[in-house]
Amino acid sequence: MLRAEWFDRFARALRYLRGDHAFAQLIRFALVGGASNIAYVLLFMAMSGVGSLVANAAGSIVSTVIANELHRRLTFRAAGRVGWFTAQWEGGGLALIGLLVSTAALGGLAFWAPGLGEIAQAVAVLAIMAAVGGMRFVALRGFVF
Structure with a gap:
């Protein structure tokens, strides 16, 4: 009985996540973002022999193209x-x-709060990236797709 109930709940959750509700899209947006970040890291590591700047540029471009296509589809x-x-x-x-906004925010953080501890910096970076990601989701949902 518990197994059938669990399977039913799982099936309902999958149906919900496949829907076109904003929250379901946000979950898929986050999963695509995670997948494209993994692609970035793998490409960056594979190209590290040519230098970190080239590897970063290639990883950023390729992972952005992957993310845009996955968001579209x-x-x-x-x-x-x-x-x-x-x-x-x-x-x-x-x-x-988003890159420009996050870079400016991080630069502002370094300028206005230079003595911030490592944990506070990490929390600030996560908050900045979450805000930029949220704005990107709203813009993609409202204007692009």
Whole structure:
């Protein structure tokens, strides 16, 4: 009995996550972000022999292209409405804006709070990245897809 009940709950959760509700899309957005970060790390490590700047640029570009395509197909199910190039152009632009905002925020943090401890810095970095990710989700959901 418990096994059937667990399976039923699991099936309901999967149906919900496959839906087009904002929360279901947010969960898929986070999963795609995690997958693209893994792709970034793997490519960065594979290319580390050519230098960290080249590896970083290649990892950033490739992982952004992967994320934009997965968002188009999986997160927002917009493959029928939004073409590949549009998703890459607009999603890539949003990623670049996010990079600029997070870089400025981190620079401001270093300037205005130079004596911040390591744990406080880590919490601040996580908060900045979560805010930028949230803004990117809203922009992708509302304007791109």
